Amino acid sequence: MKLLAPFAAAALALAAATPAMAQQSAPAAALPATPPRLIVVISVDQFSADLFAEYRAQFGSGFARLMTGAVFPAGYQSHAATETCPGHSTILSGDHPSRTGIIANDWTDFAAPRADKRVYCAEDESVSGTDSEHYTVSDKHLKVPTLGEWMKAVDPQSRVVSVAGKDRAAVMMGGHKVDELWWWDGKAFVSYAGRAAPEAVTRINAATSARIAEAQPALNLPGFCQARSRAIPLGGNKTVGDGRFARAAGDAKAFRASPELDDAVLALGAKLATDMKLGQQGHTDLLILGASATDYVGHSYGTEGSEMCLQLLSLDQTLGQLFEALDRTGVDYQVVLTADHGGHDLPERHREHAAPTEQRIAADVTSGAIGRALAAKLGLAGAVLAGGPGGDVYVSPAVPQAKRAAVLAEAVKLYAANPQVQAVFTRAQIEATPVAHTPPETWSLLERARASYDPQRSGDLVVALKPRVTPILDPVGGYVATHGSFWDYDRRVPILFWRKGMVGFEQPLSVETVDIAPTLAALIKVPVPVEIDGRCLDLDAGPGDSCK
Known part of the structure; x- marks a missing residue:
């Protein structure tokens, strides 16, 4: 089954130009005894545990290989702010x-040195002339070191390469000390200002530009996807659910929300890995890949139509091509694949699929509506609240200090009385809550909020919407579905480890994405230099312990 035109195959063939090296036969132990020379970390944006369960029997290439390793189908992004930036952090x-300080994709900072007080998680807001929509990408808000930095502290010659379809994915996983950092900006792969583009970037950008300039015909619809292909009306003339990624020539936006974006990201990652001879120069290296198209597809079309079906089956094939390219280098590499968060399908399709209580958010839950009600009741002028509708809500500094307590108390009452709100928490409640160390599925809503809380950046209130409330008021003009809730459909993600020669197993009990970094560090004998939230997962299927 061939879903895409041969862009990925051609680009990955470029990446595989390094002559093949002889591969050693797999050892008999449950886990290879020597550390891998290359760590490959793949994050599939919005790849929920639910999608993994739905499609795992259909995968036949890249995912199929990973499923012969250590499979943790119940991984957790345990915190409440199930968004791209926090998850990748x-x-x-x-x-x-x-701990990371990345509490959301953006937050409100009334002290920001510009009129726009919304701060994007991966920007430097101090740069003159920028705002949260037109920003300078930066790692300054990430408060902790990452695996790549741990590796470089032990061996400064270890190299870290991070490539993603979003800047925040590349930055948050790459950390503060990267050798190559590239992300898709909507037209090309770019990096920090002043960074020279290596030949790999130049070639993949040229190939990608040529691909966008050509019209993309509709993809063939495999039998498994045909049953999922049904148009869902959303109002006006907008429907989703039966798309096949036909694209007009030059439509870069449609390219981004299609399997073609992940083709380009993985092709660039493979080309950089082979050109730089990652894992081939006597040092352990790190290749980070952020596959972002699943998120764009989920937001634009939902998670249960033909679009997501084609996206995931195409990604499966592209992952297989990536692994084949890495195989040809002869490098002993360890892969881990996970996601930054889950996702939720659009309410209109849910209501047709036995979930009649699904709903979109009402206008009266927005911070603007709640703020206007507060202003009227308390005799205040101007904007009272910022942020929301769910998540962090901030009281404006324009509110007189003498009235702040009354504003908070009344806001709690208004949010709690709203039929679409499950809970509302104050700073005092969150700060008084101990950090949870129990299995993540048992955490209370307050404990989930605590795991997302930073006293310098979080809101004065944190609002949890009820389950199955989609915080998109009108799907006609933009995205139709989203994530970001406290609930497990957004928290649960798969975590898959694979390495040639390892004996696979499946562990259905919950683990956390914060466990990934210490697990990889143990495999390559790199000590964890700071206190962290995660724990090492033993990947040895036998009596051995990969954490020792």
């Missing part, structure tokens, strides 16, 4: 957002 730091 946990994967290679070993820390929850409460």
Whole structure:
């Protein structure tokens, strides 16, 4: 089954130009005795545990290989702020957002040195002339070191390469000391200002530009996807659910929300890995890949139509091509694949699929609506609240100090009385809550909020919407589905480890994404230099212990 035109195959063939090296036969032990020379970390944005369960029997290439390793189908992004930036910050730091400082994709900072007080998680807001939509990418807000930094502390010649479809994915997983950092900016792969593009970037950018310039015909629809292909009306003339990624020539936005984006990301990662001879120069190296298209597809079309079906089956094939390219180098590499968060399908399709209580958020739950009600009741002028509708909500500094307590108390009452709100927590409640160390599925909502809380960046209130409330008021003009809730459909993600020669197993009990970094560190004999939230997972299927 061939889903895509041969862009990925051609690009990955470029990456595989390094002559093949002889591979050693697999040892008999449950886990190879020597450390791997290359760590490959793949984050599939919005790849929920639910999607993994739905599609795992259909995978036949890349995912099929990973499923012969250590499979943890019940991984958790344990915190409440199940968004892209916080999730990626946990994967290679070993820390929850409460330590990483990345509490959300953006937050409100009334002290920000510009009129726009919203701060994007991966920007430097002090740069003159920028705002949260037109920003300078930076790692300054990430408060903790990552695996790549741990590796470089032990061996400065270890190299870290991070490539992603989003800047925040590349930055949060790559950390503060990267050798190559590249992300898709909507038109090309770019990096920090002043960084020279290696030949790999130049070639993949040229190939990608040529691909976007060509029209993309509709993809063939495999039989498994045909049953999922049904148009769902959303109002006006907008429907989703039966798309096949046909694209007009030059439509870069449609390219981004399609399997073609992941093709380009993985092709660039493979090309950099082979050009730089990662894992081939006597040092352990780290290749980080952020596959972002699943998230764009989920937001644009939902998770249960033909679009997601084609996306995941295409990604499976592209992962297989990536692994074949790495195999040809002869490098002993360890792979881990996970996700930054889960995702939730659009309410309109859910209601047709036996979930009649699914709903979109109402206008009266927004911070603007709640703030106007507060202003009227308390005799205040101007904006009272910022942020929301779910998650962090901030009281404006324009509110007189003498009235702040009354504003908070009344806001709690208004949110708690709203039929779409499950709970509302104050700073005092969250700060009084101990950090949870129990299995993540047992955490209370307050404990989940605690894992996302940073006293310098979090809101004065944190609002949990009820389950199955989609915080998109109108799907006609933009995204149709999303994530970001306290609930397990957004928290649960798969975690898959694979290495040639390892004996595979499946562990259905919960683990956390913060466990990934210490697990990889143990495999390559790198000590964890700081206190972290995660623990090492034993990947030895036998009596041995890969954590020792």
